[in-house]
Amino acid sequence: MTADPETTLRADARRNRDQILAAAKSIFAVSGPEVPMEEIARAAGVGVGTLYRRFPDRDALVRAVAMDNFERVLVDARAIAAEETSPWRALERLLRQSVELQLSIQLAMVSHRALVILKGDPEVRRLRDEILEVVDDFVRGAQAEGKLRPDVGAGDIAILFATLLRQVRAKAPDVAEMAARRCVGIMIDGLSARPGTELPGRPITSHDLDPAEDHA
Incomplete structure (x- = not known):
């Protein structure tokens, strides 16, 4: 036939x-x-x-990539939340696991062009906010467990993760991947609750990352 x-x-x-x-x-x-x-x-x-x-146009492609990645990250984050009994382990697993997370955070918080494209899009904002809600839950739960240092917020973690991974460059893809995993491991170690350097200011929250607000 x-x-x-x-x-x-x-x-x-x-x-x-x-x-x-x-x-x-x-x-x-x-x-x-x-x-x-x-x-x-x-x-x-x-x-x-x-x-x-x-x-x-390029804007339509950037939006489609962001939508696809945010959807994947949200599915992953919710699956982790359902599977893990420890919020700290859930947060650690989410930070370690996907390239989609890396790209989504870069698109949403690092690229100026993407910020301009995405900030007025209600569907992109909805997905982004739902992801940050899950991360907020992980942060509050991990702090209640005594596993995550109390002076950080979800915004701190998102910014640190985005900045860290954006700096990873290597000639060979396997070296870049290894470097990213090592850096995330160091980041997780630094987030764990134990005596350490006092941070200036206050915890950065997910609301501080709202692209609809002008922080200039």
Whole structure:
């Protein structure tokens, strides 16, 4: 039996979209969202015309990547919350686990262009806020356990994680991955509750990261 041409076209379109998103995620994670669209199309194995048919401009592609990653992170965070009885272990596991988390935080909090694109989008904001709610729960629970130092907030953790991973650069991908994992390990060690250097100011909360507010 011959496949329905319309079904085949839909499958091809979906495959092209998935390939473009996968390529954009990989490139954005290394170079940020300002890379040439032609480079993304080349990495995805599609023509530039195909890329622009799926995503009419860079802003649409950045939004699609952010939406896809936020959705994945939210699913992961909720699964961790359901599986772990210790909020500290849940927070530690979330920090260690996914490239999606790294890219989402970079897109949401580090890239100025992405901030401009995403801050007015209600769906992106909803997903971002739901992720931060889960992280807030982990933070409060871990502090109640006595495992997380009491003078940090979810915003501190998000900013530290984003800044740390953005600085990781290496010629070989395996070295970069190893470096990222080592840095996250050092970060987790520094977050654990024990006598240490007193931090200036106050804990940074998830509300301090609200892109809808002007902190300039």
